[in-house]
Amino acid sequence: MxxxxxxxxxxxxxxxxxxxxxxxxxxxxxxxxxxxxxxxxxxxxxxxxxxxxxxxxxxxxxxxxxxxxxxxxxxxxxxxxxxxxxxxxxxxxxxxxxxxxxxxxxxxxxxxxxxxxxxxxxxxxxxxxxxxxxxxxxxxxxxxxxxxxxxxxxxxxxxxxxxxxxxxxxxxxxxxxxxxxxxxxxxxxxxxxxxxxxxxxxxxxxxxxxxxxDHVLHEEETEYLRKAVLSFPDVKQIHELHAREHGHYVIVDLKIAVDPFITVEEGHRIGKKVKEKLLTLPRVENVMVHINPYHPEKNT
The missing domain is CATH 1.20.1510.10 (Cation efflux protein transmembrane domain)
Structure with a gap:
């Protein structure tokens, strides 16, 4: 709605x-x-x-x-x-x-x-x-x-x-x-x-x-957010996903990893699509997306 x-x-x-x-x-x-x-x-x-x-x-x-x-x-x-x-x-x-x-x-x-x-x-x-x-x-x-x-x-x-x-x-x-x-x-x-x-x-x-x-949502409560983010093939990995309740709304802070060899503009485009997707989900009011380069050999 x-x-x-x-x-x-x-x-x-x-x-x-x-x-x-x-x-x-x-x-x-x-x-x-x-x-x-x-x-x-x-x-x-x-x-x-x-x-x-x-x-x-x-x-x-x-x-x-x-x-x-x-x-x-x-x-x-x-x-x-x-x-x-x-x-x-x-x-x-x-x-x-x-x-x-x-x-x-x-x-x-x-x-x-x-x-x-x-x-x-x-x-x-x-x-x-x-x-x-x-x-x-x-x-x-x-x-x-x-x-x-x-x-x-x-x-x-x-x-x-x-x-x-x-x-x-x-x-x-x-x-x-x-x-x-x-x-x-x-x-x-x-x-x-x-x-x-x-x-x-x-x-x-x-x-x-x-x-x-404000209350932080636990991992099981953010699973629907993770699935939405990983539904994008260009998102290689989620480095961090923090969500908290702000009144009856949810605010999301997200760090995702993308191909390190794409342009800054392409990375921005991916982040924008992820943000728009999350904002369509129930209760999600605000999303901050940070783009990091993806390095398989690293955990962060």
């Missing part, structure tokens, strides 16, 4: 996330107030945090789209990973706030939520699961860690909405049947939501930091 098409699809997904999360956050917030549900209000805050997350992904994608420049010769590919880290930090902060709000609710007079909270939570579960599946598949297709991270935000919203639904349902039953202790199910669900959010923030933050740091 061409880079332009990749960014177009990724940006569209980010915009879908922004619009969807804004709509859900507003609906949940209003229903949480009208329906007197701490769990639903906590879930609304969770959806609001997803808006910031989708914005961070969109900004990161825009930055990563920029071409290489003097200060960033290998491009801005890490911008997506940095955006993913920002999303994880936002999730962590929101998780703490949700937990604090739920704990405070235990020390306040409780009354059962209204049935509207149940309807909104069911709607939220269906919408968020659909958004997760769409973004997760797209993230895998485009090999975008930021989109995958954002997809799991939607999945965390599904789990938090399920927890909130259980809490709200139990609290409604407690109110109808005069079972006072069941009224605490609503803030308990809010506290459970905060734990889910914090765990998701930890897992996604750890993965995003790993992706943001």
């Amino acid at each position: 061409k880079k332009e098409e990749r960014f177009r699809q990724a940006e569209f997904a980010a915009i879908v996330g922004i619009i969807g999360n804004v709509a859900l956050a507003v609906v949940k917030g209003v229903a949480g107030v009208l329906g007197n549900s701490k769990a639903l209000l906590a879930d609304a805050v969770h959806s609001a945090s997803d808006v910031a997350g989708s914005l961070a992904v969109w900004i990161g994608l825009r930055a990563a789209k920029r071409p290489p420049d003097e200060d960033h010769p290998y491009g801005h590919g890490k911008a997506e990973s940095i955006a993913a880290i920002i999303v994880a930090v936002l999730l962590f902060i929101i998780g703490i706030e949700i937990g604090r709000s739920a704990v405070l609710a235990f020390f306040q007079p409780l009354r059962p939520p209204e049935i509207i909270a149940v309807y909104v939570l069911v709607l939220s579960i269906l919408v968020k699961e659909a958004m997760f599946r769409y973004k997760y598949r797209l993230g895998k297709k485009l090999n975008s860690n930021a989109i995958i991270v954002n997809a799991y935000e939607h999945r965390s919203d599904v789990f938090s909405s399920i927890a909130a639904l259980i809490g709200v349902g139990a609290a409604i039953i407690g109110g109808r049947w005069k079972i006072d202790w069941l009224l605490y199910a609503d803030p308990v669900a809010g506290l459970f939501v905060s734990v889910l959010v914090l765990k998701m923030a930890w897992d996604l933050g750890k993965e995003s930091i790993h992706t943001a740091i």
Whole structure:
């Protein structure tokens, strides 16, 4: 897939996330107030945090789209990973706030939520699961860690909405049947939501930091690169092949040996063909090819 098409699809997904999360956050917030549900209000805050997350992904994608420049010769590919880290930090902060709000609710007079909270939570579960599946598949297709991270935000919203639904349902039953202790199910669900959010923030933050740091690909991971290089008859030998992950892209440094009796221009032509070939391979973003003379009696 061409880079332009990749960014177009990724940006569209980010915009879908922004619009969807804004709509859900507003609906949940209003229903949480009208329906007197701490769990639903906590879930609304969770959806609001997803808006910031989708914005961070969109900004990161825009930055990563920029071409290489003097200060960033290998491009801005890490911008997506940095955006993913920002999303994880936002999730962590929101998780703490949700937990604090739920704990405070235990020390306040409780009354059962209204049935509207149940309807909104069911709607939220269906919408968020659909958004997760769409973004997760797209993230895998485009090999975008930021989109995958954002997809799991939607999945965390599904789990938090399920927890909130259980809490709200139990609290409604407690109110109808005069079972006072069941009224605490609503803030308990809010506290459970905060734990889910914090765990998701930890897992996604750890993965995003790993992706943001350059990692050298091992020999077995570069075998497809070696095969592509050696498919050219004019390449007598590969002296060195180093590949590293830069964000979700791969940067290749290559030293190849060619006939020592050809002209410099011919050697340059071979190197250019090898580079063009490697750039057609998945994830390969930048290739540096060094031409060495081939001497069978030497190992380097």
